[in-house]
Amino acid sequence: MVEDLNINITGNPFIDSGSYALAIKLNKDISDITFEDLKNESVKISRLYTELSWKKNMHSIFPNSVLINPASTNKLNLKELYLEKLNQLIDSIESIQDNGSCIGCGRRDVKEVFGKDAIPLTGSKSLINYFSFGNSGADYCSLCALLIQFSPLTMYLCGGKMIVLNSDSKKVMKFWAEKSIKNIDLQISSGEFSGCYNQGITRPTNAIFNIIAQVIGNGRKWRKENPSFNFYYFTNYNQGPELDIFTLPTSVFKFLTEIPPDDWGNWNFIVKKAYRFVKWDKVESVDDYKNNPNTVYNNLLEEKSILKSFYTTKFKKTYCSWKLVKSYMKEVWNMDEKRIEVIKDVGDKLSSYIESNDNIKTLNNLEHASNYNNFRNILRKILKNKINNGDKELLFTFDEYVRDLFPEGNMTWRETQDLLLFRIYENLHTWLIDNQYVEELTDEEILEEN
DSSP states (O other), X not given: OOSOOOOOOOSOHHHHHHHHHHHHHHTSOGGGOOHHHHHHHHHHHHHHTTSHHHHHHHTTTSTTSTTTOTTTXXXXXXXXXXXXXXXXXXXXXXXXXXXOSOTTTSSSOOSEXXXXXXXXXXXXXXXXXXXXXXXXXXXXXXXXXXXXXXXXXXXXXXXXXXXXXEOSOHHXXXXXXXXXXXHHHHHHHHTOOOOSBOOSOOOHHHHHHHHHHHHHTTSOOOTTOOOOEEEEEEEOOTTOOEEEEEEEOHHHHHHHHTOOGGGHHHHHHHHHHTBOSOOGGGOOSGGGTTTSOBHHHHHHHTTOOOGGGGEETTTTEESSOHHHHHHHHHHTTOOOHHHHHHHHHHHHXXXXXXXXXXXXXXXXXXXXXXXXXXXXXXXXXXXXXHHHTTOOOOSOOHHHIIIIIOTTGGGTHHHHHHHHHHHHHHHHHHHHHHTTSSOOOOHHHHHHHO
């Protein structure tokens, strides 16, 4: 038996999640994990995985394994049978090399090839078309195969499938492992086993943002972090293995961490309002809608704009501050700060023009503009009216028009329209209510109207 394991991060989500789970359970750095640690922790997971709820999860993770194979699953010595498999892997771990044939770590040679009963999303050994070079299994060294056995400890159950979080940030990975292990410790201490971490969310996009909210809300500082987030949503079930990979853009994570404290309540309302097909008058708790489709979550993951979610033309109302919108445009869409400030300034001038001329028709025209030429013509008429009224203040300069309002002409006009309308509603909402152009509604009434 070699002295040092020299475990390192590999980039393989199953290996790395197993490594972090071990490190958190042991309160050690990954590189300090020993053979003795592997032996002791193997005993613990052999007890845990043979609990009924955990065995049920294993159908989606390690099908055909000794844990759920009909030939062994009901045997009284199932713990010992599984532990024997783990010990065989431990005893066959070889010393680290400069290179090796293992496709996980690349630093040890393969002694045995593995199928889907030990490595999720590979294949049955008899179906060699699932493996590289027509082999009858996946080329993993004994250590990497063993570490994968610990990966269920950090998996998140969602709609009958599993989510594995993988990030290049040690801080993110350690946090999620801590969260998962704490849940397992609670199961063990209470004697009430429920399997992999499960919060009753069945839609993967909703689950992903639930996980992100937990990461952000844990009290650690993220301002200087730019972590990657990949979520592997899979089932290894025999009758239909599936895999979807979701990537959260780093810019979206940064935006979420930068939400101003006084806008968090507004952001939560924006997200809540984005749930579809909800009968809000019958909602009693978040459980009544947490699994419904959410357009904000979907658009953020698909890198589509959520700008229209920040306001409503129907009620001529904003749902947050300009500060939050500015942060979104800067962080997610990389909009130049000068352009943002020019649009804000033009929005302020338009607000003043509409209010001083008591001209709700102008606002209606800005709202209903259906194309770039139409919108541009409305702005031209406002400029002309300002001049006719003796107002010498420019709405915008030629350079501002070309560089900031419509830098790509027809390609960016909707974005500019959204931002201008948001600023006008923010400035004039009270005036609009006082003049009975709109009625003031509570958040609950807005939800029901939607």
